[in-house]
Amino acid sequence: MAQQISESELVLMKIIWKNGGTALYSVIMEELEKDKSEWKNNTVLTLLSRLGEKKFLKVKKIGRKNEYVATVTEAEYQTMQTHSFLDKVYGGNVKNLVSTLLRQDILSADELKEIETFWRKENE
Amino acid sequence: MSEFIKILLSLSVSGALLLLLILGLKPLYKNRFSRRWQYYIWIVVALRFLLPFTHDTTIVGSLFEKIDTAVITNEIPTSHNVPVAVNPDNSKSEPAQTNREINATTLREPFNKYVCLFFIWSALALVLFVRKVTVYQRFIQYIKAGNKEVSDIKILNLLSDCEEKLNIKAGVELCQNALINSPIMIGFFRPSIILPAKELGSKELSYIFAHELIHYKRKDMFYKWLIEIAACVHWFNPFVYLLGKEVNRTCELSCDEAVVLILGDKTKREYGDMLISFVRADNQYKSSLASVTLTEGAEQLKERLGAIMELKKKSKSIKVITAIFTFSLCICFAAAGAYAAPGQPEEKKMQEQEQSEQRIEESEISVSEDENYKSIYTQNGYFYNSYIIEMGWNVYGDEYSDQTELILKDGSVMKVYFSDTSKDYIADKGAIATTTELLSYLKDINTYPTIETPVITKIVYAGDEDMSALREEFYQDGDVYGFSALFSLLDEAGQKEWYQKIYDADKVAFFSAVIGYMDNDLISVYADKAEQDGKTNFFSAFLNYMQPDMIKQYAEKYYAADDVSRFAVMIPYMAEKEQQDWLKKAQADKKNSFFTVLSDNLF
Numbered sequence: 172m173a174q175q176i177s178e179s180e181l182v183l184m185k186i187i188w189k190n191g192g193t194a195l196y197s198v199i200m201e202e203l204e205k206d207k208s209e210w211k212n213n214t215v216l217t218l219l220s221r222l223g224e225k226k227f228l229k230v231k232k233i234g235r236k237n238e239y240v241a242t243v244t245e246a247e248y249q250t251m252q253t254h255s256f257l258d259k260v261y262g263g264n265v266k267n268l269v270s271t272l273l274r275q276d277i278l279s280a281d282e283l284k285e286i287e288t289f290w291r292k293e294n295e
Numbered sequence: 296m297s298e299f300i301k302i303l304l305s306l307s308v309s310g311a312l313l314l315l316l317i318l319g320l321k322p323l324y325k326n327r328f329s330r331r332w333q334y335y336i337w338i339v340v341a342l343r344f345l346l347p348f349t350h351d352t353t354i355v356g357s358l359f360e361k362i363d364t365a366v367i368t369n370e371i372p373t374s375h376n377v378p379v380a381v382n383p384d385n386s387k388s389e390p391a392q393t394n395r396e397i398n399a400t401t402l403r404e405p406f407n408k409y410v411c412l413f414f415i416w417s418a419l420a421l422v423l424f425v426r427k428v429t430v431y432q433r434f435i436q437y438i439k440a441g442n443k444e445v446s447d448i449k450i451l452n453l454l455s456d457c458e459e460k461l462n463i464k465a466g467v468e469l470c471q472n473a474l475i476n477s478p479i480m481i482g483f484f485r486p487s488i489i490l491p492a493k494e495l496g497s498k499e500l501s502y503i504f505a506h507e508l509i510h511y512k513r514k515d516m517f518y519k520w521l522i523e524i525a526a527c528v529h530w531f532n533p534f535v536y537l538l539g540k541e542v543n544r545t546c547e548l549s550c551d552e553a554v555v556l557i558l559g560d561k562t563k564r565e566y567g568d569m570l571i572s573f574v575r576a577d578n579q580y581k582s583s584l585a586s587v588t589l590t591e592g593a594e595q596l597k598e599r600l601g602a603i604m605e606l607k608k609k610s611k612s613i614k615v616i617t618a619i620f621t622f623s624l625c626i627c628f629a630a631a632g633a634y635a636a637p638g639q640p641e642e643k644k645m646q647e648q649e650q651s652e653q654r655i656e657e658s659e660i661s662v663s664e665d666e667n668y669k670s671i672y673t674q675n676g677y678f679y680n681s682y683i684i685e686m687g688w689n690v691y692g693d694e695y696s697d698q699t700e701l702i703l704k705d706g707s708v709m710k711v712y713f714s715d716t717s718k719d720y721i722a723d724k725g726a727i728a729t730t731t732e733l734l735s736y737l738k739d740i741n742t743y744p745t746i747e748t749p750v751i752t753k754i755v756y757a758g759d760e761d762m763s764a765l766r767e768e769f770y771q772d773g774d775v776y777g778f779s780a781l782f783s784l785l786d787e788a789g790q791k792e793w794y795q796k797i798y799d800a801d802k803v804a805f806f807s808a809v810i811g812y813m814d815n816d817l818i819s820v821y822a823d824k825a826e827q828d829g830k831t832n833f834f835s836a837f838l839n840y841m842q843p844d845m846i847k848q849y850a851e852k853y854y855a856a857d858d859v860s861r862f863a864v865m866i867p868y869m870a871e872k873e874q875q876d877w878l879k880k881a882q883a884d885k886k887n888s889f890f891t892v893l894s895d896n897l898f
Contacts, residue, residue, distance in 0.1 A: 177444065177446035178446060179448050179451075211452045211456065211459075212455060213454065213455035213458050213463075213466045213467075214448060214451040214452050214466075216465075216466035217454075217466035217467070217469065218446075220468075221444060221468075
């Protein structure tokens with residue numbers, strides 16, 4: 172999936188993921204109001220239909236209401252984005268990415284060790 | 296096929312007339328009526344171009360009927376002349392066949408002409424339409440390739456605001472595109488507004504959105520394509536392009552009007568400024584048919600700006616006048632009318648057409664046989680110088696071995712054949728002299744069909760016989776020709792007696808052999824009688840001898856009685872002019888079955 176999700180579309184996706192992968196239009200609007208962001212009805216509809224076109228969402232009709240179902244989980248989306256980021260920025264070289272993370276103290280040495288033990292356990 | 300072309304042409308003329316009328320009245324309404332009205336009034340013209348609905352008597356309809364009858368009077372004599380002109384050379388060798396061929400070609404000629412026209416028309420209409428569609432699709436592809444969705448929530452909210460104001464439910468897509476310099480809208484059902492890739496202030500944006508959304512709400516795309524279809528159908532009509540131009544012009548004017556009415560009078564100047572800012576930057580990819588753009592060109596903009604500044608709300612009285620004006624134009628729509636194929640509903644027309652074409656062929660062939668009368672075998676009986684002579688003519692001589700050449704009174708030589716029963720008379724000088732006299736006489740009075748190659752089937756000297764006994768004998772023996780030969784000897788009272796006798800005995804063959812001796816009064820008496828008694832065969836025997844006014848009387852009677860089958864019998868005996876009068880009358884009275892039999896005969 173080469174399609175990219177824009178920032179405002181991602182806001183909507185996050186609401187749906189948080190809601191367990193499916194959300195009614197009314198639920199989405201409620202969540203948006205909690206964030207105090209002023210999104211107009213048609214704005215949200217346009218963004219949702221864009222997500223539908225990009226195949227990140229499916230629309231289910233429940234009576235007269237629309238239910239939006241995410242076709243990818245948040246984890247899948249993160250993996251996809253990480254891969255595309257890795258390819259774009261580091262040319263697919265993970266070592267360079269990790270060294271940047273370490274050098275910038277984004278990843279502490281303890282955290283790295285933790286990951287190493289997790290990795291060994293996984294392979295046993 | 297010819298009907299289709301006529302309908303098409305009539306629609307073209309009709310539409311053009313209505314177009315010119317509305318254009319001509321422009322000074323009256325230009326600054327008074329709303330721009331919206333000035334835009335939608337063209338739908339009436341577009342529909343006049345496209346819809347073949349019409350009522351009975353319309354301007355264009357009657358115009359086309361006149362052309363019709365003119366064509367008929369021109370066509371029929373020529374088709375008659377052709378076989379006659381060719382005939383003398385070919386009459387002896389297979390006259391019927393050559394005639395049929397000639398007829399077939401004369402018949403196909405006008406038919407082919409219409410098929411040709413139809414194909415030229417439809418090919419060009421199709422090519423034009425396909426071209427327009429592909430240009431549109433290519434434009435859409437070109438635009439879509441450069442589109443970037445606008446994700447800025449502020450701008451999207453601005454669009455949503457505008458949609459709410461205009462009561463538009465569906466979200467309209469919003470994109471930015473570096474390939475265009477002026478905002479446009481594309482798409483029919485899921486429209487997208489496409490902005491140029493430059494920074495736009497929120498006020499400018501709201502004007503753009505309002506303008507484009509009004510286009511969307513009024514379904515201007517469909518209107519434009521309706522006009523494009525009319526242009527394809529009537530590609531040969533220059534007025535249809537004028538219509539396209541007017542619609543595009545008034546479309547923008549009325550859209551501006553709507554924007555200012557919605558956003559308020561105060562926005563006039565800013566809205567005008569926005570328009571000017573976009574007209575400077577011409578689009579690289581120009582295609583006015585493909586989309587609804589914001590601005591089309593500088594020359595148009597001047598008019599638009601002027602119109603925007605002048606814009607006032609229309610008073611009630613103007614609204615009333617507009618309504619009346621519209622109503623009268625709709626009447627003009629109906630009055631302009633179109634040519635209607637005589638009375639049949641649409642689907643039937645083609646089928647009907649095919650059938651009538653076939654029927655034409657048949658009737659033409661029978662006409663050709665009529666023309667062929669010259670070479671048709673004819674037989675008759677004569678009483679001449681006490682000889683009863685039965686003679687046929689226009690035969691193929693090979694069947695008869697006995698022949699002689701007679702020198703007629705005008706000095707010409709005629710070959711005469713004798714059948715087995717009459718060949719002994721070749722040596723009988725009296726019989727030959729009588730035959731010569733008879734032939735000279737018949738040639739003199741110019742008998743129809745003209746005598747050529749006669750054959751004497753019977754020749755009897757009856758000078759010593761009792762004529763009335765012989766007549767009775769012939770009658771009993773069924774010798775029609777002998778009987779009719781002796782009939783001429785009777786006085787009027789005697790003839791009348793026989794008429795009644797033959798009529799009562801139902802012997803049509805005898806009757807038709809002696810009709811020639813009847814006067815007009817007698818013919819009308821017996822024709823009426825035959826009609827009342829339902830003796831159709833007798834009645835039709837009279838038709839050849841009836842005077843035109845008598846034919847007319849019967850035709851009128853059957854027409855009034857709605858008796859198509861009897862009416863149809865009369866048609867071939869009417870003059871062409873009379874047939875055409877009936878045709879018009881049948882059409883006016885909507886008597887379809889009469890119309891059909893009449894037109895079958897005429898065309």
